[in-house]
Amino acid sequence: MTRAILTLTAASVTATPALAAGDSFFVLSNTDFVVLVAFVLFIGVLAFFQVPERLMGMLDTRAAGIKKDLDEARELREEAQTLLASYERKQKEVQAQADRIVAKAKADAEANARAAKDDIDRSVERRIQAAEDQIASAEAAAIRDIRNRAIDVAVAAARDVVSKEMTAQKANAMIEDSIKTVEAKLH
Incomplete structure (x- = not known):
């Protein structure tokens, strides 16, 4: 220099x-x-x-x-990616659990519907001698009761799912889908 x-x-x-x-x-x-x-x-x-x-x-x-x-910054990014992967894994686990709960609720609703239908059939056989108005009234009450029970079961299952990290919008959509499924299987 x-x-x-x-x-x-x-x-x-x-x-x-x-x-x-x-x-x-x-x-x-x-x-x-x-x-x-x-x-x-x-x-x-x-x-x-x-x-x-x-x-x-x-x-x-x-x-x-x-x-x-x-x-x-690189270390923080790696930690953030690890946390993101962990949260995504947990979300998948929660979704799988929610799917299992919904499937169980559907199976329970179907079993309850079959049992209720069997009860109605036996009731119809025993009361075949009664008036047609009484039979129609009993069937309507039983179907309403089955629908209410299915709705209650679906709502309870959906409530469990919703309470475990589901948003209000997702919860409402799942409840409506469960009710439609139960109604479709009952008709």
């Missing part, structure tokens, strides 16, 4: 208009000489106080800090 400064100084001394005119360059009235001396002194002060080395040290420290921040 010192050689570069000396080369620059020599080049600036030899290429001045004052030398071309034949005047002496090394006088204080020559502004080029004064500027050259000030420049050389400035470069010397910078070199004496080791400013370039300090600047490089500061830049190295800054680069190390940035690298550390990047490493921390």
Whole structure:
């Protein structure tokens, strides 16, 4: 670095208009000489106080800090990805459990419907002698009762599903689907 400064100084001394005119360059009235001396002194002060080395040290420290921040950000990203995968796995488990509960509720509703239908058939056989109005009334009450029981079972199952991280919109949609399924199987 010192050689570069000396080369620059020599080049600036030899290429001045004052030398071309034949005047002496090394006088204080020559502004080029004064500027050259000030420049050389400035470069010397910078070199004496080791400013370039300090600047490089500061830049190295800054680069190390940035690298550390990047490493921390990378670790945080990996942790976030791990947490996301964990939550997705848990969501799948909850969805599978909800599906099992709904399937069990459907099976229970079907079994209850079959049992109720058997009860109605036996009741119809025993009361075949009764009036047609009484039979129609008993069938309507039994079907209403079956629907209400199926709805209660579906609502209870849906309530369990909803209470385990389901939104209100999803819960309502699942309840309506269960009711439609039970109604379709009863008709």
